[in-house]
Amino acid sequence: xxxxxxxxxxxxxxxxxxxxxxxxPLVFVHGWTANRHRWDHQFEYFAxxxxxVRLDLRGHGESTGAGVRTVEELAKDVLALLxxxxxxxxxxxxxxxxxxxxxxxxxxxxxxxxxxxLVDSISRMTYSWARGLLMGVSTLLPFKVFVAAxxxxxxxxxxxxxxxxxYTAASEAxxxxxxxxxxxxxxxxxxxxxxxxxxxxxxxxxxxHDIQLPLNQMLRMARGIPDALVRIIDAGHELPVEKPAExxxxxxxxxxxxx
Numbered sequence: 001x002x003x004x005x006x007x008x009x010x011x012x013x014x015x016x017x018x019x020x021x022x023x024x025p026l027v028f029v030h031g032w033t034a035n036r037h038r039w040d041h042q043f044e045y046f047a048x049x050x051x052x053v054r055l056d057l058r059g060h061g062e063s064t065g066a067g068v069r070t071v072e073e074l075a076k077d078v079l080a081l082l083x084x085x086x087x088x089x090x091x092x093x094x095x096x097x098x099x100x101x102x103x104x105x106x107x108x109x110x111x112x113x114x115x116x117x118l119v120d121s122i123s124r125m126t127y128s129w130a131r132g133l134l135m136g137v138s139t140l141l142p143f144k145v146f147v148a149a150x151x152x153x154x155x156x157x158x159x160x161x162x163x164x165x166x167y168t169a170a171s172e173a174x175x176x177x178x179x180x181x182x183x184x185x186x187x188x189x190x191x192x193x194x195x196x197x198x199x200x201x202x203x204x205x206x207x208x209h210d211i212q213l214p215l216n217q218m219l220r221m222a223r224g225i226p227d228a229l230v231r232i233i234d235a236g237h238e239l240p241v242e243k244p245a246e247x248x249x250x251x252x253x254x255x256x257x258x259x
Contacts, residue, residue: 009077011055011077013054014043014253017048020045023126024089024114025050026053026223028043028173029095029099030056033170035060038238039093040244041248042093043249051087051223057077057078060174061170068181072184075108090114091115096212099121103198105196106198110199114256118203120207123215123220123224124189124192125186125217144172146179147171151164153212154210155238165181201227202228203252204218205231205250207233
């Protein structure tokens with residue numbers, strides 16, 4: 001796989017699909033402790049129609065590096081890759097923390113985003129004092145227990161346990177420094193009051209059973225984006241792999257202006 005050196009990190013990425021055509025490139029950004037293969041179904045489908053790009057974020061998957069402290073710093077990595085690939089305008093598609101990265105890029109570089117897709121993401125984490133205390137205490141658990149607890153609860157009831165174990169193992173392979181630092185970065189991320197500046201047509205897709213980033217917090221985000229379309233799917237937080245075909249069809253309809 002090709003890699004790009006960016007500020008002490010080697011970012012692994014895929015860049016496939018036809019360079020000529022009507023559609024601007026699609027750029028897929030995965031979430032916390034995941035990797036670019038979360039998008040396998042969507043990537044393979046759209047690569048037959050237009051240029052598609054996905055990457056392993058710094059410290060995730062097959063990418064190396066650490067040191068980032070904020071979502072905005074991760075966004076700079078993504079922009080560096082897109083500049084390297086000479087992609088000026090794109091459709092940004094982000095899952096969970098990847099959706100936070102996509103929001104950050106859209107707000108800071110609105111002229112470079114044609115459309116925005118946010119999958120199981122929010123603009124500000126909100127929780128009660130008790131929930132905040134519980135989240136803080138959870139970071140004191142042994143590392144693998146902390147990661148496993150977060151990944152297992154991300155899936156809707158009934159999702160195959162063997163598949164969950166596979167995703168959990170991949171997340172546990174993410175360096176501890178990266179996992180814990182970005183856990184704090186997500187909790188600190190807050191662009192809710194800036195959402196009115198997003199002018200790109202936006203699709204928000206969310207799992208009905210998402211308890212990681214609850215539905216009510218997503219709806220608060222949706223109300224802040226002027227041109228937002230919301231679709232709810234019967235899944236948990238890991239929509240790209242829980243309901244891959246349904247998510248792909250929803251993206252396809254949005255890109256074709258059928259919804």
